[in-house]
Amino acid sequence: MVKLDFYDPSGGIEVTQPHAPRLDKLAGKRIGIVTNEQWQAFRTLPLLKKLFEQDFPGIEMLPIDAFPQGNALIGEEDTAKLIKKSGVDAVIVGNAA
Amino acid sequence: MKNAVSGLGLAPDAAMITFPIDMFLPGSDIAALEKRKQEFYDALTQWKPAFAQAAPGVSPLVSVEGATYEEALDKANYLLITNLWGDGLPLWPATKERVDRIIRGAALPRDHVIGKFPPRGGITTVETCAIALAMAGGRPEYLPVLVAAVEAFLDPESNAEQLQAASGSAYPVVIVNGPIAKQIRLNSGFGCLGPDPQRPAGASIGRALRLIQQNVGGALPGIGAMANYGGMRYTNAVFAEDEENLPRGWLPHATERHGFAQDSNSISLVFANGAINIRRRGAKKETPEEDTLQGMHRMADFMRTPNLTNLTGYEKGTPGVIMIPGVVAQTMARLGWTKRSMREFFFEHSKIPLADLRRNGGPAWIEIDANPRVRESIEHDPWPITLKPDNFVIIVAGGGHPTNSFWLQGYSPRVIGREVRVPESFDQLLVEADRDLGCGSDACMI
Numbered sequence: 455m456v457k458l459d460f461y462d463p464s465g466g467i468e469v470t471q472p473h474a475p476r477l478d479k480l481a482g483k484r485i486g487i488v489t490n491e492q493w494q495a496f497r498t499l500p501l502l503k504k505l506f507e508q509d510f511p512g513i514e515m516l517p518i519d520a521f522p523q524g525n526a527l528i529g530e531e532d533t534a535k536l537i538k539k540s541g542v543d544a545v546i547v548g549n550a551a
Numbered sequence: 552m553k554n555a556v557s558g559l560g561l562a563p564d565a566a567m568i569t570f571p572i573d574m575f576l577p578g579s580d581i582a583a584l585e586k587r588k589q590e591f592y593d594a595l596t597q598w599k600p601a602f603a604q605a606a607p608g609v610s611p612l613v614s615v616e617g618a619t620y621e622e623a624l625d626k627a628n629y630l631l632i633t634n635l636w637g638d639g640l641p642l643w644p645a646t647k648e649r650v651d652r653i654i655r656g657a658a659l660p661r662d663h664v665i666g667k668f669p670p671r672g673g674i675t676t677v678e679t680c681a682i683a684l685a686m687a688g689g690r691p692e693y694l695p696v697l698v699a700a701v702e703a704f705l706d707p708e709s710n711a712e713q714l715q716a717a718s719g720s721a722y723p724v725v726i727v728n729g730p731i732a733k734q735i736r737l738n739s740g741f742g743c744l745g746p747d748p749q750r751p752a753g754a755s756i757g758r759a760l761r762l763i764q765q766n767v768g769g770a771l772p773g774i775g776a777m778a779n780y781g782g783m784r785y786t787n788a789v790f791a792e793d794e795e796n797l798p799r800g801w802l803p804h805a806t807e808r809h810g811f812a813q814d815s816n817s818i819s820l821v822f823a824n825g826a827i828n829i830r831r832r833g834a835k836k837e838t839p840e841e842d843t844l845q846g847m848h849r850m851a852d853f854m855r856t857p858n859l860t861n862l863t864g865y866e867k868g869t870p871g872v873i874m875i876p877g878v879v880a881q882t883m884a885r886l887g888w889t890k891r892s893m894r895e896f897f898f899e900h901s902k903i904p905l906a907d908l909r910r911n912g913g914p915a916w917i918e919i920d921a922n923p924r925v926r927e928s929i930e931h932d933p934w935p936i937t938l939k940p941d942n943f944v945i946i947v948a949g950g951g952h953p954t955n956s957f958w959l960q961g962y963s964p965r966v967i968g969r970e971v972r973v974p975e976s977f978d979q980l981l982v983e984a985d986r987d988l989g990c991g992s993d994a995c996m997i
Contacts (some may be wrong), residue, residue, distance in 0.1 A: 456623040460644035461610045461682045463636050465673035465767040470560035477596050485595075491919075493575035501581060505588045526921030544595050549575060550552055550567075 477544055482512040486542035488533070491524045493549040502546065516542065554670035554769035558712060563671065564600035610682060612647070631686075636766050638758070638785060645685040653681040656694030656980060658972035665698065666705035669712035671769025675701060683762040689755035690987075692735045692980040695973045696789070696818060697756050700725045701763065703820035703967040710863070710964040714822050715770045719860060720778040721822045721962045723760060724872060725789040726946055728805035729816035731971055732791030734981055736988065739791035741950030743874075744826070744957070746786075751988075757787035783826055788959065793948045796877025798884030804946055807890065809968030816971035821872055821944060824860055825960030829853055831879065832954040843883055846956070847893070851900035853958050854936060857908055859916045861936050864963040866924045869944045870937040871961035873897070876949040879956070890945045898940035902933035 477483055487503060489495040496518070503515040520540070522533045528547070537545060557563035568590045574581055615630055617623030627644040631637040643649060654661055654677070661678045668675045680697050684690075689697070704711050704723060714721040727737055738750035745754050761784055770776035778784075792804050805811040805819055831846035850873055861870040873893075875883075883893070908914055917929045924938055937943065944966060949957060974980075 455616045455618060456620050457614060457616045458623045458627050458644055458646065459612045459614050460627060460646045461650060462613055462634075463610070463645060463679070463682045463686060463762065463766045465610065465668065465675055465679045467557055467563060467672050468560065468667075468674060469562050473556075473561055473564075473566075473600055476598060480592060480596060494577070494579060494581065498574070498581055498584060501584050502588075502591060505585060505591075509588070509592070524919060526919065546591070546595075 474544070480506065480510040480513055483510075483543040484514040484516070484541060486516045486520060486537055486540060486545040487518050488521050488528050488537070488545055488547045489518050489523050490528055490547075490549065495549045499546070499548055502548075516540070554672075554716065554775045555712075557769070558667065558670040558672035560672070562600040566594035566598040568594060610678060615644075635771055636762075638761065638765070640785065642686045643688055645682040649685040650678065650681050653685050653689060653691050653694055654678065655976060656691030656974060657681065657698065658695060658974045659698065665701050668701075668705065668763060668768035670716050671767065671775065673767035673769065675705065675763065675767055679763065679767055680759070683759040683766070684755065686762055687755045687758035689759055690735075690752075690980075690984060692977065692984055693752050693756050693759075695816075695971045695977075696725070696727060696731065696735065696737070696752070697759055699818045699969040699971045700756065700760055700789070700820060703818060703969045704760070704764075706820075706965070706967045706969075708965045709820065709822075709967050711768075711822075714863075714962065715764060715768050716776055718777040718779050719962055720780045720782055720784075720824045722781075722783045722824065723757075723764075723787050724821040724823050724959055725757065725760070725787065726804055726819040726821070726872070726944075727789070727791040727817070727971075728794065728803045728811070728819070729814060729971065731816040731973065732794075736984070737789070737791045739793040739948050741952075743790040743948050743950075744788055745790075753789035754786045757789040758785060760787050760789075761785065782824070788823070788826070790948055792946050793877045796880065796951070797947050798881050801880065801884060801890055801947070804944065805968060808944065808966055811968060811970065816973070818969050818971060819944075820967045820969070821869060821959070821961060822863075822963040823872065823959040824962040825871075825958070827853065827958050827960070829956045829958055830954060831875070831956040839882060840886060843886055843888065846879070847896050848900060850956055850958065851897050854897060854901035855903055856960075857903050857911050857913045859913055860960060860962045862916060862920055862922075862925055864937070864942065864961055864965065865920075865928065866922055866938050867942075868963040868965050869942045869961040870901070872944040872946055872959040874946045874948045874957040874959070876951060876953065876956070877947050878951045879953050880947045882953070891940075893945055894940040894943040897943050898935060898937070901936050902931075903936065905929075905932040905934055908934055 615626035665675045735752045736750045737752040764770045805817040811817045833842040
């Protein structure tokens with residue numbers, strides 16, 4: 455038999471920070487929505503807001519214009535600071551494609 | 552998305568809910584959101600990443616066995632394809648012996664970390680480059696150019712993180728200046744965009760870079776890279792400027808754009824997403840002046856296209872790379888043209904009337920651009936396709952024939968330059984290349 459050993463070419467990756475912790479429940483929480491204003495986000499994200507509000511008593515879903523909108527702005531450090539300052543428990547980001 | 556979070560240092564996983572693209576198109580039915588609402592609720596309350604971290608920066612070995620070498624080689628290629636590490640063409644398995652041979656071309660230590668390749672964030676070392684070059688059929692003397700290209704690719708200013716994943720089919724163009732181009736058999740003349748058995752370096756270097764983009768950076772078609780078409784991606788575009796045929800007084804691109812000393816070895820990285828031949832020459836009894844002016848207008852007319860990929864590099868990048876053969880450059884120089892006067896011509900004559908832009912919806916893209924300089928540009932009529940003449944990249948390259956020039960449409964936030972460093976043993980590598988491939992001088996060329 456001929457054996458060929460060769461390198462995995464994919465390189466390693468390094469995890470340096472954990473994902474955000476999950477919420478224990480949704481009722482009574484304050485949830486932000488960050489939109490890139492692309493891919494029908496102006497329709498999908500308001501529908502999501504409505505569904506959450508229907509299904510979880512006391513939940514506060516911030517409107518989609520509560521934070522800066524659009525691909526050019528949502529990745530900015532200033533936007534992240536605004537989100538933290540708003541005191542939301544979690545954020546939904548959409549839409550990617 | 553997994554690539555994107557991995558590139559940020561998070562586990563390569565994300566609490567995401569995916570739908571077919573149809574739901575994201577104008578006028579779509581979005582009722583599926585309600586049907587799958589529980590997935591959104593679970594994502595916020597129950598989701599956990601499913602990822603176990605391996606040792607970073609270490610390339611493990613994998614094995615195949617066959618009754619014969621041919622069978623083992625086939626199995627190795629099947630494994631590369633099934634692990635999504637291939638490009639569809641046969642590859643050399645990166646055995647320890649092959650990689651050790653390639654590493655001889657390194658001026659840096661084998662474990663030197665060049666950076667994290669976006670968007671996946673794969674740790675990219677000199678060894679990572681050598682592995683890719685080994686797979687792509689490369690040689691040790693090619694490694695310095697590949698390492699410099701990867702360094703440029705990973706420059707934070709390159710915006711490679713977005714371009715690797717974007718739908719616009721960006722591909723890197725690596726322009727090499729300096730004596731190393733000829734030394735390693737990199738083409739600057741006929742067929743310089745390849746393929747070329749007499750000057751094979753560009754194909755291997757470009758293919759290796761593409762393999763790194765995919766295997767280390769995660770730019771897998773339809774998974775990590777949403778490039779609709781992905782043109783020019785098997786080998787990217789790696790070629791040299793034809794410095795021997797630069798007219799007197801015309802500076803090499805590396806000196807003009809990046810300030811590198813003439814006769815030093817360097818690369819310049821541009822992202823492009825188009826490639827088109829332009830019939831530049833006149834057809835009848837034009838004088839040299841008429842022939843030149845008509846050709847310049849024909850090139851500018853190609854640049855005057857409103858597809859707006861040039862917004863990406865509007866302020867500090869480039870709308871594209873125009874390649875003209877040395878024989879044309881020589882004629883133009885005799886008529887008083889310089890690279891600078893060509894850039895000014897292209898700037899003036901590639902402007903687009905605002906009425907044309909409005910007809911095709913172009914202003915909307917300009918208005919939503921993150922860069923205020925781009926947004927302000929809409930005040931000009933006709934609209935300049937780039938902020939300033941200096942942004943045009945002009946390269947003297949291509950075969951010694953006056954008929955055609957070539958336009959690589961830019962999609963490039965910056966034009967990144969890097970010096971090429973060679974190991975002390977480089978001359979020995981060139982001797983070995985002569986032994987393996989022939990003498991490599993012009994006299995040997997067909």
